[in-house]
Amino acid sequence: MAFIVEARNICKRFGKVEALDNVTLQLEENEILAVLGDNGAGKSTLIKILAGAVKKDSGEIFLEGKKIDIEDPMHAKNLGIEVVYQDLALINCLNVYQNLFLAREIQKKFGFIKVLDKKAMEKQSNEKLAELGVSIKNIRAWVSKLSGGQRQSIAVAKAASFGKKIVILDEPTAALGVKESRHVLEIVKKLKAQGASIIIITHNMEHAFTVADRFFVLRLGRKVGIKEKLETNIDEIVKMITSGAIVQNNI
Ligand SMILES: Nc1ncnc2c1ncn2[C@@H]1O[C@H](COP(=O)(O)OP(=O)(O)OP(=O)(O)O)[C@@H](O)[C@H]1O
Ligand SMILES: [Mg+2]
Numbered sequence: 001m002a003f004i005v006e007a008r009n010i011c012k013r014f015g016k017v018e019a020l021d022n023v024t025l026q027l028e029e030n031e032i033l034a035v036l037g038d039n040g041a042g043k044s045t046l047i048k049i050l051a052g053a054v055k056k057d058s059g060e061i062f063l064e065g066k067k068i069d070i071e072d073p074m075h076a077k078n079l080g081i082e083v084v085y086q087d088l089a090l091i092n093c094l095n096v097y098q099n100l101f102l103a104r105e106i107q108k109k110f111g112f113i114k115v116l117d118k119k120a121m122e123k124q125s126n127e128k129l130a131e132l133g134v135s136i137k138n139i140r141a142w143v144s145k146l147s148g149g150q151r152q153s154i155a156v157a158k159a160a161s162f163g164k165k166i167v168i169l170d171e172p173t174a175a176l177g178v179k180e181s182r183h184v185l186e187i188v189k190k191l192k193a194q195g196a197s198i199i200i201i202t203h204n205m206e207h208a209f210t211v212a213d214r215f216f217v218l219r220l221g222r223k224v225g226i227k228e229k230l231e232t233n234i235d236e237i238v239k240m241i242t243s244g245a246i247v248q249n250n251i
Contacts, residue, residue: 002065004029004197005081005166008145010059012045019045021221022059032188032198033214036205036241041218043201047168050199051083080165084155084172092144095127096136096195099143100158128161129154131185131194149180153187160191163206167191168199173207185211205234219244 005027020042027033035043037210048054050061052070061068063079071077076083090099101121102168108117125139136146143151152172159167169188173181181204188211192198202208208215209229217224217240225246227237239245 003027003062005138006062007050008060008062010046010049010061011057012042012049012054013057014115018221023070023218023221023223025216025223026067027197027199028214029197030192030195030214032192033198034208034215034216035201035218036203036208036237037218037224038241039147039240040220042221045219046218047083047170047199049074049202050081050168052081053083060091081168082150082159082164082166083168083170085170089144090151090155090158092142095140095142096146096154097121097131097139099154100125100128100161116133118151121162128216129157131245132157132160132190134187148175149177149182149183152176152180153183156184156191157186160187160194160196166199170201171203172200173202173204179209198210204235208237209234217241 003026007025009019009025010023023042023046024152025035025046031218035046037043045054046073049056050070052073052075061070068079090247091102094102106117106120106124107114108120122139129136136150136154143154146154156169156172159169172184172188176184186199186209188198200211201209215229215232215237217226217237219241222245224240
């Protein structure tokens, strides 16, 4: 079976730092894969390579079994790979619907002139957010005025919109409270229900166990192992993250 995404034998150095040492990651269709590891383990570097934001030194990337060279972030987007970064997800000086439709604005013809179709964008924004259960009272609100949880929910909804097949989330709940985190995780589950294949990076084990089907553990740039949720537990995953050891299950 072809994986929806496979990053094979990826190596990446930053000067003396070996950020990724021969790492292979496989994402199955319609699964949620949690990428876990301590600070500096190489998680963000790995997903930035998939997003076209960082160039790998060596290794290969396959999309639905076909080898591809991801040239830049726009190329990754066009291939159906969408990434939500922790801080850079939204533009503060734009409102909600402008953020959702950034770089894919709907236009209408006004005689010979093309103008932005704000009504259509507002209507579709409301529909898309409602589909994912994101409640934003005013679609024209500046995103700088929204809570962290609302902003993150919109960022995830944005990544999910427009038929993206593969959604990558780098620590989507890092800055959020308990309730807001729960809400964002619900949206991630809805994304899966709508057919997306998802990679989520998190430091929060409870969040990882709430949404993910499998856990992929990195340590100091190396792959420690991969575990199905049903065959592991938090203690074991924490041991893999901190000591690099794969412990035998006794459950
Ligand atoms: N642009 C860069 N220039 C130099 N070194 C970098 C760069 N990006 C990452 N690194 C280094 O590569 C290693 C892996 O970094 P990476 O950001 O992938 O880790 P991470 O697992 O995402 O960590 P965190 O949990 O703290 O976000 C670290 O040692 C980091 O300092
Ligand atoms: Mg990171």
